Amino acid sequence: MRKIRILYFVITIILIMQGCSDDINMQGCNDDKKWYRGNTHTHTAFSNHAFSSPDIAAKWYQEHGYNFLILSEHNKFVEIETDKFPEYLQNEFIFIPGQEVTGHKTVHTTAMNINRFVPWNFDHINKSVILQNHVNGIIEAGGQAILNHPNYRYAVTAENISSVKNLYMFELFNGNPVTNNFGDNEHSSTEDIWDQLLTKGMLIYAVASDDARQFEIFADYMSNPGRGWVMVHSSKLEADEIVTAMVKGDFYSSSGVFLKTNDRHSDAYIIEVDEKKTEEELSQDYIRGNQIEKGTEGYKIEFIGPNGEILKVIKATKGNYRIKKSDVYVRAKVTYTRMHQDGGYEEFYAWGQPIFK
Numbered sequence: 001m002r003k004i005r006i007l008y009f010v011i012t013i014i015l016i017m018q019g020c021s022d023d024i025n026m027q028g029c030n031d032d033k034k035w036y037r038g039n040t041h042t043h044t045a046f047s048n049h050a051f052s053s054p055d056i057a058a059k060w061y062q063e064h065g066y067n068f069l070i071l072s073e074h075n076k077f078v079e080i081e082t083d084k085f086p087e088y089l090q091n092e093f094i095f096i097p098g099q100e101v102t103g104h105k106t107v108h109t110t111a112m113n114i115n116r117f118v119p120w121n122f123d124h125i126n127k128s129v130i131l132q133n134h135v136n137g138i139i140e141a142g143g144q145a146i147l148n149h150p151n152y153r154y155a156v157t158a159e160n161i162s163s164v165k166n167l168y169m170f171e172l173f174n175g176n177p178v179t180n181n182f183g184d185n186e187h188s189s190t191e192d193i194w195d196q197l198l199t200k201g202m203l204i205y206a207v208a209s210d211d212a213r214q215f216e217i218f219a220d221y222m223s224n225p226g227r228g229w230v231m232v233h234s235s236k237l238e239a240d241e242i243v244t245a246m247v248k249g250d251f252y253s254s255s256g257v258f259l260k261t262n263d264r265h266s267d268a269y270i271i272e273v274d275e276k277k278t279e280e281e282l283s284q285d286y287i288r289g290n291q292i293e294k295g296t297e298g299y300k301i302e303f304i305g306p307n308g309e310i311l312k313v314i315k316a317t318k319g320n321y322r323i324k325k326s327d328v329y330v331r332a333k334v335t336y337t338r339m340h341q342d343g344g345y346e347e348f349y350a351w352g353q354p355i356f357k
């Protein structure tokens, strides 16, 4: 009996070392899952402020290593059958049907993988009730909801979000330059909003997206593609599988940093940066960092808990955090800082999803 116990102990240790323990999210294991890169928020000529055709948008994303795309047009349900698309675009690339439910009081919600149009015209004095109406309509249409750009016009606060049921994702990063992701002196950043929600016990995951609408002219002030994306760990490149993985938090979000390892175990959080892929991505001229005045060049991994408290900081490309019994939740954030030509600095991020103890 003792021998069996020792054997079990040894096997467990080996599995933990391989990143394959009894974990929440086996992202580091030698399973059959792959990383798929996607953008959940795109506008094309179906929306009245964007002009490119879906073909041009799809071509851009496909050529830049993306695997899936949602055309989230304002209050229009767009379903494009990938197999009717030009063949050269079908290589490891799919459309997921969608819509941006563009409601009253600047409550906007991406409907992922819906099978029909979702009504948007419901109004109420309370923004939580509007958001709940969007979420319910999206679920009735067979999809899942992402609350979009809460800081656009600083319209949606943590208080508006926290009481909403069946909402598992929100846009922490939206690539449209007017969406105030990082807040200001009077308003919380979207990351602060996230910690406020998680601290209240709401299980909600962070999405990064482009909200792209201009694919031909690139500038700082334009809503261009390639600014924010998700990396989803899924066994198949198929709409249902991708959405199911996202609702479980089997993804990370990025504004420039790629990860090799993003393991959320019940007892440890393990992060490793993919330096080569990050370097390649950051050499692209469409990429835009968060501009800051002072900084220290290089990588930093932070593990963060309730109220945004930093539990551990590692200035390296690899790091882990042993989860304690007293931890309520732990999430991971990787920052890469580089000097800008004008002497200032810019930061790029990857955000790992929370584990609740």
Ligand SMILES: [Zn+2]
Pocket: 100, 102, 108, 148, 149
């Ligand atoms: Zn919007």
Ligand SMILES: [Zn+2]
Pocket: 041, 043, 072, 100, 211
């Ligand atoms: Zn939009």
